[in-house]
Amino acid sequence: MGHGTPEWVFIGVVTAILIWVGAESWQVEHSLEYAPPNSETVRVIGQQWFWSFQHADGTQEINELHVKQGVPYRFEIVSNDVIHSFNIPDFAILMDAVPGRVNTMWNIFDETGEYLIECREYCGMLHMDMRARLFVEPNTENSTSSTSSTESEPTISQGTGTATIVSPGGSEVGSTGTGTMRVVEPGNLTQTPSGGTANGSGDTSSNGTSGDNATSGATAGGPSLSIPAGASTPGNPSYSPATLTVSKGDVITVSNDDTAPHTVTNGASPSDADAGKLFDTSIIMPAATATIDTASLEAGEHPFHCTVHPFMTGSLTVQ
Amino acid sequence: MVLELKKPRPLWEIIFSTHHTDIGLLYIIASMVALFAGGGLAMAIRAELFLPGLQVFSGQADFSRFFTVHGTTLLFLWLIPFAAGVGNYLVPIMVRYKDMAWPKLNAVAFWMIPPCMILIWAGFSDTTWNAYPPYSILKAPGPAADMWIVGLKILGLSSVLGAINFTVTMLKMKHPDLPLMKMSLFCWATLVTSMMIIVAIPTFAASLVMLYTDRLGVTGFFNAEMGGDPIAYQHLFWFTFHPEVYIFTLPAIGMMYEIIPTFSRKPLFSYYSGVIALVVIAVIGFGSWAHHMFAVGMSFTEKTVFMVGTLAAVPSSAMHVFNFLATMWGGRIKFAAPMLFAVGGILLFFSAGAGGVVNTAMPLDFLTHDSYWVVGHMHLFIMGTISFGFFGFIYYLFPMITGRMYNTKLANIHFVLLFVGAVLVFGVQHILGLYGMPRRVVDYLPIPELIIMNQIATFGGWMMGAGMAIFLYNMIKSTMFGKLADTKDPFGLGTGVEYYYDYARREPHH
Numbered sequence: 059m060g061h062g063t064p065e066w067v068f069i070g071v072v073t074a075i076l077i078w079v080g081a082e083s084w085q086v087e088h089s090l091e092y093a094p095p096n097s098e099t100v101r102v103i104g105q106q107w108f109w110s111f112q113h114a115d116g117t118q119e120i121n122e123l124h125v126k127q128g129v130p131y132r133f134e135i136v137s138n139d140v141i142h143s144f145n146i147p148d149f150a151i152l153m154d155a156v157p158g159r160v161n162t163m164w165n166i167f168d169e170t171g172e173y174l175i176e177c178r179e180y181c182g183m184l185h186m187d188m189r190a191r192l193f194v195e196p197n198t199e200n201s202t203s204s205t206s207s208t209e210s211e212p213t214i215s216q217g218t219g220t221a222t223i224v225s226p227g228g229s230e231v232g233s234t235g236t237g238t239m240r241v242v243e244p245g246n247l248t249q250t251p252s253g254g255t256a257n258g259s260g261d262t263s264s265n266g267t268s269g270d271n272a273t274s275g276a277t278a279g280g281p282s283l284s285i286p287a288g289a290s291t292p293g294n295p296s297y298s299p300a301t302l303t304v305s306k307g308d309v310i311t312v313s314n315d316d317t318a319p320h321t322v323t324n325g326a327s328p329s330d331a332d333a334g335k336l337f338d339t340s341i342i343m344p345a346a347t348a349t350i351d352t353a354s355l356e357a358g359e360h361p362f363h364c365t366v367h368p369f370m371t372g373s374l375t376v377q
Numbered sequence: 378m379v380l381e382l383k384k385p386r387p388l389w390e391i392i393f394s395t396h397h398t399d400i401g402l403l404y405i406i407a408s409m410v411a412l413f414a415g416g417g418l419a420m421a422i423r424a425e426l427f428l429p430g431l432q433v434f435s436g437q438a439d440f441s442r443f444f445t446v447h448g449t450t451l452l453f454l455w456l457i458p459f460a461a462g463v464g465n466y467l468v469p470i471m472v473r474y475k476d477m478a479w480p481k482l483n484a485v486a487f488w489m490i491p492p493c494m495i496l497i498w499a500g501f502s503d504t505t506w507n508a509y510p511p512y513s514i515l516k517a518p519g520p521a522a523d524m525w526i527v528g529l530k531i532l533g534l535s536s537v538l539g540a541i542n543f544t545v546t547m548l549k550m551k552h553p554d555l556p557l558m559k560m561s562l563f564c565w566a567t568l569v570t571s572m573m574i575i576v577a578i579p580t581f582a583a584s585l586v587m588l589y590t591d592r593l594g595v596t597g598f599f600n601a602e603m604g605g606d607p608i609a610y611q612h613l614f615w616f617t618f619h620p621e622v623y624i625f626t627l628p629a630i631g632m633m634y635e636i637i638p639t640f641s642r643k644p645l646f647s648y649y650s651g652v653i654a655l656v657v658i659a660v661i662g663f664g665s666w667a668h669h670m671f672a673v674g675m676s677f678t679e680k681t682v683f684m685v686g687t688l689a690a691v692p693s694s695a696m697h698v699f700n701f702l703a704t705m706w707g708g709r710i711k712f713a714a715p716m717l718f719a720v721g722g723i724l725l726f727f728s729a730g731a732g733g734v735v736n737t738a739m740p741l742d743f744l745t746h747d748s749y750w751v752v753g754h755m756h757l758f759i760m761g762t763i764s765f766g767f768f769g770f771i772y773y774l775f776p777m778i779t780g781r782m783y784n785t786k787l788a789n790i791h792f793v794l795l796f797v798g799a800v801l802v803f804g805v806q807h808i809l810g811l812y813g814m815p816r817r818v819v820d821y822l823p824i825p826e827l828i829i830m831n832q833i834a835t836f837g838g839w840m841m842g843a844g845m846a847i848f849l850y851n852m853i854k855s856t857m858f859g860k861l862a863d864t865k866d867p868f869g870l871g872t873g874v875e876y877y878y879d880y881a882r883r884e885p886h887h
């Protein structure tokens with residue numbers, strides 16, 4: 059072993075590099091580990107195959123997360139079924155959502171804009187579509203920090219007690235397009251479908267468990283479509299009736315009587331080219347209802363499906 | 378001197394044989410069947426990802442089945458049986474014993490593999506090769522997932538039986554004149570691998586049983602709704618499978634230790650350094666498993682411990698690389714196919730190791746974890762390093778097994794296509810990961826960068842596919858019609874030193 063010296067030098071260099079990598083990582087990770095005490099908590103719920111977000115004041119969003127620039131947020135990440143992974147690539151946020159656990163991660167969003175939220179842990183049939191959007195908005199006023207930024211276009215105003223959300227457009231809830239936003243008061247979930255041309259503004263329905271439902275007259279008396287209990291298991295009836303015939307202009311009331319979230323989305327499957335373009339209720343939570351306005355639909359047959367459970371299909375005939 | 382080929386023996390004599398070279402040959406053939414079957418699935422996967430949207434597959438469900446069976450097949454039915462096959466062929470020869478310690482057990486261990494192959498392929502499970510609960514226990518469709526579990530269970534048993542056999546053969550049956558510290562490094566690699574198998578596999582075997590009873594609903598070990606913990610499975614899984622990555626790797630390293638000094642026409646730089654690096658990794662390799670789990674919500678202390686554990690395992694890999702390079706330094710190197718694959722493998726080994734260090738640096742893992750980066754990392758090891766070592770060794774052993782020579786021109790083309798292909802696919806996959814592309818997705822966002830990189834990767838994948846087709850053709854053609862090999866010096870190194878294996882030993886009852 060007379061020729062050992064070069065090898066020792068080599069091992070020494072490698073070890074030194076590794077120690078440097080380890081020390082740097084330790085330091086960075088340590089500084090990221092503990093959330094500042096004034097962080098706002100957002101509960102992130104992963105579920106096959108969408109994300110929902112609960113703000114500290116009780117407001118809830120689905121597949122959209124609105125946060126304010128410069129405010130520290132502490133995410134409590136949980137799952138309702140299998141393991142998901144909450145990932146915002148642009149901010150290097152990554153944390154598994156594990157059933158039975160609450161994982162936390164925190165971040166300060168320093169750039170306004172719209173960012174991708176995705177699922178990084180394989181979770182089944184629609185894993186690749188389990189995406190949501192993050193909106194980082196300029197900080198106008200908030201309760202955690204006394205400084206307010208200069209320019210303020212009204213974006214989100216959060217009342218402390220009563221939870222109302224006004225979307226970035228200022229006027230209409232859900233005006234951002236295909237996503238959904240909803241207003242939740244504890245125990246009462248009001249949902250506004252959005253996006254498709256079929257959704258007239260103001261078609262709002264509530265779940266009927268509390269006193270102040272029936273905000274829209276459209277829900278009374280029209281045709282109705284039900285999603286029966288057990289629909290999320292392949293093989294069970296998915297929509298009742300499976301083929302629904304209405305006259306143009308009717309407003310269909312969709313009620314979710316199952317324990318899983320569902321949608322009624324036009325197209326035979328999620329891969330249809332124009333899936334969701336004609337009508338899309340977005341996610342309807344269990345025991346909630348939504349509406350489909352058929353005023354803008356052409357006469358004829360329109361297949362529909364559930365984006366969460368693509369094996370659930372049905373068809374709507376407009377006369 | 379060209380040896381006369383004996384009349385070929387009837388097939389049934391090989392199939393029902395318990396002789397170590399026959400079993401070795403069966404292992405090698407079975408592993409190559411798996412290699413081409415699993416590789417075919419990869420071609421379909423890459424074709425799908427050529428464009429966003431759905432092309433080849435009807436949706437994520439079929440795609441998931443393909444990548445699950447692809448991964449399972451290549452890890453457990455290609456890497457493990459191939460290493461066992463070469464070990465069978467050479468270990469008894471190298472330790473100068475007439476056969477493996479228990480020839481019948483050896484045959485049993487081999488014959489457990491084909492049923493597993495059938496189970497895994499007939500089931501076509503979609504659990505991913507990790508089979509993380511609760512997905513695998515609550516959602517994964519049966520009977521596919523159950524067949525996968527039973528298949529792996531039998532495979533684990535087969536590995537353990539084989540490993541016990543190797544260990545006893547080397548420690549108890551080796552020739553009395555051969556001290557342990559004179560045993561070839563290939564034997565050392567096999568010995569260390571066998572011991573790691575014996576320690577590592579039972580943990581996964583136990584968790585497979587738990588997975589199965591959880592699927593039946595009688596237990597809830599990993600089911601949070603029944604008070605279990607899905608993360609417990611991940612600890613058990615990686616306690617087996619982080620060491621397992623060395624179980625895959627060390628045989629390839631052992632093969633490189635055979636090839637590199639030979640084709641450098643120079644003695645190995647340091648035998649001791651090789652032995653030490655092998656033994657050290659076998660111990661330290663057990664202290665880093667949770668580096669696969671930084672994002673499951675571990676405490677800061679846990680993360681730190683497993684980062685340090687992982688970093689501590691790196692120098693021994695670096696020692697092998699150094700040993701190889703120092704051996705080649707100043708040698709009269711002949712770049713025949715075995716050497717090309719060995720050297721190419723070392724280059725890729727080095728880059729893959731650097732990527733591994735990035736993975737284990739805690740904050741950076743939150744960029745790379747479960748993205749295409751990890752796919753690139755593992756493939757750079759599994760295909761780029763380990764399989765390169767194996768391909769090199771197939772060429773090296775070819776004259777010994779068949780008595781003939783392979784077509785050297787085709788072998789060189791095979792190498793070029795594989796090397797360039799590997800750099801393209803696996804290199805680009807690292808970058809895709811940094812762009813945030815998650816692994817295991819059938820569809821991705823139609824962003825120009827993602828599309829272009831996926832197309833480069835698919836192109837590289839097809840290059841590798843073409844290379845493998847040439848390889849298959851070469852193997853079949855040369856086995857039947859290749860020109861007879863010089864059994865003393867098949868590669869024409871002309872060193873005058875006897876380096877090649879005793880050709881007569883391959884026939885039983887010689």
Ligand code: HEM
Binds near residue numbers: 688731758
């Ligand atoms: C220098 C040595 C190595 C280091 C530092 C290293 C580090 C890592 C780390 C930290 C991960 C986790 C990445 C993540 O999921 O976020 C990983 C994944 C992986 N590594 Fe390595 N690794 C090394 C060598 C190897 C070798 C020799 C193999 C041989 C097969 C290997 C195979 C794998 C596989 C298969 C995975 C991915 C497993 C999965 O999630 O499916 N690694 N490696």
Ligand SMILES: [Cu+2]
Binds near residue numbers: 619668
């Ligand atoms: Cu590992």
